[in-house]
Amino acid sequence: MAGLRPAAEAGYKVAMIRFRPLAAAPLALALIAAPAAAVDRAPDRTAATDYVLARAADANGDLNRAAAGYAAAYALTPDARLGSRVYRQAVSAGDFRAALAAARNLQAADALPSDGRLLLIAEAVQRRDWARARAALAAMPDGDVFGFLTPIIQAWISFGEGKDPMPLLVPGKGGAIALPYIAEHRALLLIAGGRMAEGISQLATMSATRGGREVRLRLAAAAALDPSKPDERTRALAVLQGDDALFVEARAIVSAGRRLPGAIRTPAAGMGELLTRVAADLNRDRVTPVALSLARIATFLDPDNAESWLVTTTLLAGVGLNDLALDALGRVAADDPFATAARDLRLRLLVREDRAEEALGLARAAATAKGAGAAEWTRVGDILNQLDKPADAADAYGKAIALSEANPDPAGSGLAVLWLLRGGALERAGDWAAARPALEKAVAMAPDSAAALNYLGYARLERGEDIAGAAQLIEKANRLAPDDPAITDSLGWAYYRLGRLPQAISTLEKAVAGEPGDADINDHLGDAYWAAGRRFEARYAWRAASVYASDDKKGRLLAKIENGPPARP
Template sequence: MTVSVAALIVASPALAQEVQPVPAPEPSQVPLIRMAPAEDEQVEEPQDQGEDGEPASTELPPEPVVAIPQEWAPVPTTPEGRSAYGYYLAGRSALASGDTQQGAVLLQQANRLTPEQPRLREQAFTAAILAGDLKFAAGIVPDAPGVSPTITEAGQLIRGIETYLADGARKANRLLAERPVEMPHDRAATYAQVWIAAEAGDWNRALAAPPADFDPISTLVARSNRARLLEIRRRYEEAENEWKELTAHAVAGSLFRLGYGEFLERRRRGEEALALYTAAIQAGQAEPRIYLAQQRVMNKQRPPATLRYREGVAMSLRTAADQMVAQNANEFAAVYLRLSQQISPNAQTQAYIGQTLINGNLPGAGRAVLAEIPPSEGPLYANARAQRGMSFDKSGMNEEALAEFKLAAEAAPDDAPIVYALANMLIKMERFEEALEILNGPLLNTADQIYEVRFMRGAALEAVGRRAEAEAELNAALALQPNEPSALNYLGYLWVESGERVDEGIALIQRALAADPEDGHYLDSLGWGYFKSGKPEQALEPIEKAVAKEPANAEINDHLGDVYWALGRQKEAGFQWQRVLTLDVDDKRRAEVEAKLKDRLNQLPYDRVAPAVVPATQP
């Protein structure tokens, strides 16, 4: 079972402070997965430095990196007449659009035509990793002088795994022993190699103690692998000693209870395993699999078998990916997950790859991976579609996001978070009636519904003009979370705008601002409350601050124009109203602002003023 190191670091700050984290690439290093550089991008090669910070001298200077020439004479082409230039530019374009598979294929073609070009080789290598074509990547590992270890060591790890898959454990074990994978991929390689060594019969290497320079978390993970391999070797007493020490760890012990419990089950010590699982549940430290394990023991079902060697290699790489995700090194995680998927394909790892690529600022690649999860995967398919929806939403692609949320909801109609996400997307697109139909449905409109549903329903009701119902929902939301600033501001602004309960509205808005004094929307609400209560002088400062924080918000700029007008600052009012018309403004507000410009200042919007006619010059 995968040890969730990511969960450990997030949930256990004490251990996180103790740990020396696995190094992620330094800013000066070449990213492992990246887009091809722009035509005019200047890429500086990293330099080694001496102790005094100056570049270190060497007896033999490195071979110069040959730049991709501005012109080839003749231009390298395929027999069909397709040029290296064309493949290179088309590959970059495909990667930029998120089509990683096509981008990798095109850059591979360019690399085949120009194998002497190191920079293009790097780009073809990283594109192949991104697309999951690890066999091709293993065959073109860049190893020229000056190439970052981030890339070269990833290449050696990929070589080792590809050798394992193609030629077996013995050859892979020999390759990784003769040329060990070094920083920054040494931990992932160590986790995987002990399983490869065991399969190859090299038990000295398989059961060796973790390297002395490993950080505390990596040491614990390595020891859990050792415990599993000791069990396979039938050295049960040593295996149990490892598990006992792991589960006794003051902070990380909960991570290893499932592994120890499964060991006990296989040793026909079900009562001890049950006590371990029950203690974890009672302490509030149980993951879902522990509940399943508890039921399995109580029902006297067969315990899970020991991992096969290949499963152990795949599990180890997923665990290494967990570490990288916890440290926000998503590029590394994506590589390890790709390798794990090559060894033991499953939809769960596929989903993990997609999420990791999205988190690593490669949304197109991540969405493409998630799209490959078939409907037959049920809840996992629904989750993948929801992840795609969130990614499209973040990219401002509303229609695409809505389509994905609908697919997710169709696949999992009883999944409240997914249905809630669909309603949220509809509200964002101002399709309030459709959103209300979902929010009022039996899945979300329950006796114990959460604050978020109440608040969202209140906002939708207000948007369609059902104010009394909106107030009731917002009050119900505040009953659940009395100090939630969003609801305080929303209800307060509703009262201010209606002009009926202005002072009460201001009081709610002030409570929202106390929770978040820098929020531009709350500042605008407060200023507008003062304006509506006939105090434009008091309104000026908070609304000016609001405009500074939300300069593209049409409503806030409109409010500032109204305040300026009330203070007799007509030119500034006109400027603000003209500015409103340059922003993303709805038809209703546009008509109102244009009327103010015409009736109060006798102005047309700037974009409707006819250009001055310049008289022709007489000869």
């Protein structure tokens, strides 16, 4: 039911990047593929034949053959549109030899896209060919969509040449859109140039608003320090203070005297960091071929930057290229602070690929390894939920709770979430006697958690337990999260159960407006309409619900459309 979703959907949290729902890629994005493989060519093959076969391979998901076919077609007929397709496919797949060749062909045809210009600059920067890098940057036309990056790239080139880059990074350069990027790279260039105290001080001025981005920047600052030297180890540990899981893992690495990966010491690493952030920012709106290209170019510039691989993985998964996404995750080193985030992403991808049993095996292995904690058992519980094994999931969450109680979180919020997850799993397993006290404990520990209040209130409502009290819990949840359609649905259903039909209908109509494709909310609205004597509207709502309902619910909805709802006991 809609009201019970908050706990059921609790799952992985990955630092700094948003993992978007996986979806079938539209045609323009489906052209992204693995590196082109050699294909046997019959003497009478034409460019048209290669193109048709490539499109057919695309449609069948055979991306390697599609890439080879497009490249072969372009070799016979150098059409700019086909060349753009070859370029986009190659760079997004990480085949930089093919991508650079395609980019140069497009440049000669005056058809190079903006991200292609960045690739040519990146190659020169990686080769430390500063003259060619400057020439490629100067060739960027006025009004280019990525023109705001010019002063930052110029600054890193100047750094590579041994010149002072700071005069290039002043407010106003690149326009208002460049300001946050310039602020970051002033700090990173100070640190790369050995002016550690100044760089860290600048990072501190950004800390109030940076969130996850600040975490990455502080990790990069600490990575520039040598923990084999006592004074630098002390400074690195000071930079890494905080409760974020990445800081905890990074402090363990530094305390052991090992140097953190992810330092930004070179122009290639600096430009890679810049493009990674731009790709992640573009991904906030939607996955685009350009965002994926920028992330891939970042991995080309600095293959040791784990964040770039995580962003690349997220973008590949966002267009359904899960095999390539899994391959990208393999580039994150096991001893990197981002390794846990990479493991989380891998498990999520495996579950979404219907390989949940494989994911469960990996999660159990991690949970039973030496030093494992509550987070590892929480992952096991999440995957067991995906496998529709709620009783086993509840046991896993119970193990996580025991470990969390042995190492308490000062804020207590993490433990409250675990009690909510355990209570939700027990409720779905049919053990309400054990679920209710677990959910009540979650509410007691986090009285302002809309998810916990809603889950407990709705579960009581469904069982007819103290409907007025259940409604009060849901009303509080709604005050805390007034725009959550699932909670609005719960509130409307509570009003329905209390017999307050006008309030129920207006509240449920609001919930449907917020989530028109939710079968449960439309079903509830139909019941409320029917109770109010609005039979035509009730049947319309149930028909809408049947469009989105799972197969096991369609029969019940069709019976309602025919005969009305059964009498409630």
